Each structure stands twice: as structure tokens, then as C-alpha cells.
Amino acid sequence: MQKDCKYWLLKKEHKIPDLKELTVCVNIKRKISNSQWTVFTYLHPDKTRIELGMKGSGPNLHIIMFGRVWTKSSVVSLENWHSVCMTWSKSMTEPKVYVNGSNVDIKAESRETALYPDSVATGGTLTLAVAHNFSNGEMNIETGRELKGSLSLFRVWKRERSAEEISGLTCTDGDVLHWEEQIWDNDMHCKPIRDSTQQCDWCYYEVKLVFIIFREDGNKTSTQDAREVAHQWLTHVMGEVHLWETYIYLHKVMVQPLGGLHTPSSRNAEVRQ
Known part of the structure; x- marks a missing residue:
């Protein structure tokens, strides 16, 4: 809690897209007991x-989707960090x-x-730590x-996200919303505070790369060829890198064409120590 800090509001330019499946994760610590409390509202x-x-009531946790509510009793204690994740597909x-x-x-x-509904609607409003509504706009x-x-x-x-991903990748950043200060409205007088009690277990690293492949014969590069090029290059690079005397090897490479361009492909490379 901070003086004059009420909530965080997602900036309009970082709106949540239409989602046919999703995962939301957040860490919370209740310091004062109150009958009703809110983690986030979209x-x-x-x-x-x-x-x-x-949301919550005392130690009870409430999950809300499409206006419906589910409850898990006596799961969020005071003065302890709790990692809470919800995941859904249509x-x-x-x-x-979790x-x-x-x-x-x-x-x-x-x-x-x-x-x-088949998906979570895009274009709504998101606040952290409070619930909100609208009156006269x-x-x-x-x-x-x-x-x-x-x-x-x-x-x-x-x-x-699978149970293994949620339990093992506790600090992996989201691909829709990241835990970054610049996506939140700073006019709320709520500045992030460094907390050394927050522990992260980085079993996996997610690396996002974008590069362009030009073919001399003018033909387009297939996704499979792009994956092989990315895999070979990353394997060579990671083979020469070590961190804290622990060598890093390439676990998986996923390739998708980058929209709007003819030849490039973009990759999500998941790397494990």
C-alpha cells in the first residue's frame, strides 16, 4: 500500500484482444483483513x-468470468504471498x-x-487492486x-497454459500483457516498489526474435525452412554462451510468418538451462 495510491489502470493502447482461450496469473499479499477485496477487474x-x-472475501477467493462467479474457500491467508492463476478455453x-x-x-x-460466449470480448477496461463501474460515461x-x-x-x-507450465514457470512473462510499468497509467500515483521477498524460478526462458530471410532465387521461404535456419543459428549461438558456469541449450523453436511482410518469419524460442 502506498499513500495516494488507489489502483492501476491499463492504458487504452494496450487493450486486451479478443481471446478464445487465456491464462491470467498474479501474485498477491493481503496485509489487512477486510470483508471484500479485489485483485483485478476487466x-x-x-x-x-x-x-x-x-476478488475475495476474507480468506476466500472468487473467480469471475462472463458475469458468473466461482469460489475457493479459505485459500488466501494474511501476510503471505500467493500466486494465483486462472486458465480457460472455449x-x-x-x-x-491454481x-x-x-x-x-x-x-x-x-x-x-x-x-x-466463444471468447472474451476486446476493448474493455482493466483495473488492478479495485473494482470499477461506469456511470454517465x-x-x-x-x-x-x-x-x-x-x-x-x-x-x-x-x-x-498447462499445469506444468503454471507450476514450473512462475515468472514467465505474458504474451498479451507483460508486467511492465509502461503499459499502466502513471497518473494514479502508484509507482512500483522493489520487493526482495518475491522469488522467481527461471527453469525456462522465453526468447522472442524477429529476423528476415532473403532467398537469392526470389522464392518465399517456407515456415519449415525458417524453423531449421532459426534452430541451427540459435543452437550455434547458445552453444557458445554460458551463464554462471551453466551452459544453455535450445529446447524448442516455434516459427510463424510475420504479418504484413513477404519473406520474414518471427520466432518464439523457448530455452532451458
Whole structure:
């Protein structure tokens, strides 16, 4: 908690896209007990419901999707860091929730059987540590329901992440929203504070590269050829690099054409120590 710090608001230029599957992870520490608290709220663009959210009541955790609520009782204690992740795809009947790397059972607060939308809507508004609503076009903060404590490592991915990824890759950054100060509105008087108690286990590193392949014969480079070029080059480079006397080797290379260009390909290279 900081003086004059109320919440973090996602800048408009960093809006959440349309998502047919997703994962959201965040670390939280409750320092003062209050009956209602909020981790984040992503409001639907038509302002009628919470599209995605994470709240709590005392030690109980509430997960919100498409206006529906699921609860896990007695899971968020005071004065302790908790890593909480929710993951979902359109084929699932309810989100999966992980607390400190372990999958937990959640209970729906109603027996509503209405079908989910196919995706999370783009263009909504996102706040950290508070819930919000709109009145006459103006955003209002729901006072008395803020998180009284600390929040860190809020990240969003555009895919469902496996249990192994969630439990083992605790600090991997999101591919939709990163934990970076520049994507948040700095007018809220909330500056990040360094916390040495936050521990990260970097079993894997995700490296994103973009490069261009030109063929002398003028033909386009296939995705498979680009993958082989990227794999050979990265294997050579990583074979010559060592960190703290531990050699790094290439684990997997994924290649996708970069939109808008004819010849380049962009890669996500996942590297393991």
C-alpha cells in the first residue's frame, strides 16, 4: 500500500484482444483483513458485466468470468504471498484455478447453465487492486473493496497454459500483457516498489526474435525452412554462451510468418538451462 495510491489502470493502447482461450496469473499479499477485496477487474466493453475478474472475501477467493462467479474457500491467508492463476478455453465448462502452483477445486455460486460466449470480448477496461463501474460515461471506483496489501507479476497469455507450465514457470512473462510499468497509467500515483521477498524460478526462458530471410532465387521461404535456419543459428549461438558456469541449450523453436511482410518469419524460442 502506498499513500495516494488507489489502483492501476491499463492504458487504452494496450487493450486486451479478443481471446478464445487465456491464462491470467498474479501474485498477491493481503496485509489487512477486510470483508471484500479485489485483485483485478476487466469490465466488458458494453459496461454491463465483469468479463474477467478476481476478488475475495476474507480468506476466500472468487473467480469471475462472463458475469458468473466461482469460489475457493479459505485459500488466501494474511501476510503471505500467493500466486494465483486462472486458465480457460472455449471448450471448458469452467475455468481452472491454481494457487501456488496447485490446482484447486472451485464451486459455482449459481447453477446457471447458460452457454459461455466463444471468447472474451476486446476493448474493455482493466483495473488492478479495485473494482470499477461506469456511470454517465465516467469510470467509478468501488470504494471499500480494494486490495489492502501488495500485488505483483500480473500477466495475461492468449492461450490455456498447462499445469506444468503454471507450476514450473512462475515468472514467465505474458504474451498479451507483460508486467511492465509502461503499459499502466502513471497518473494514479502508484509507482512500483522493489520487493526482495518475491522469488522467481527461471527453469525456462522465453526468447522472442524477429529476423528476415532473403532467398537469392526470389522464392518465399517456407515456415519449415525458417524453423531449421532459426534452430541451427540459435543452437550455434547458445552453444557458445554460458551463464554462471551453466551452459544453455535450445529446447524448442516455434516459427510463424510475420504479418504484413513477404519473406520474414518471427520466432518464439523457448530455452532451458
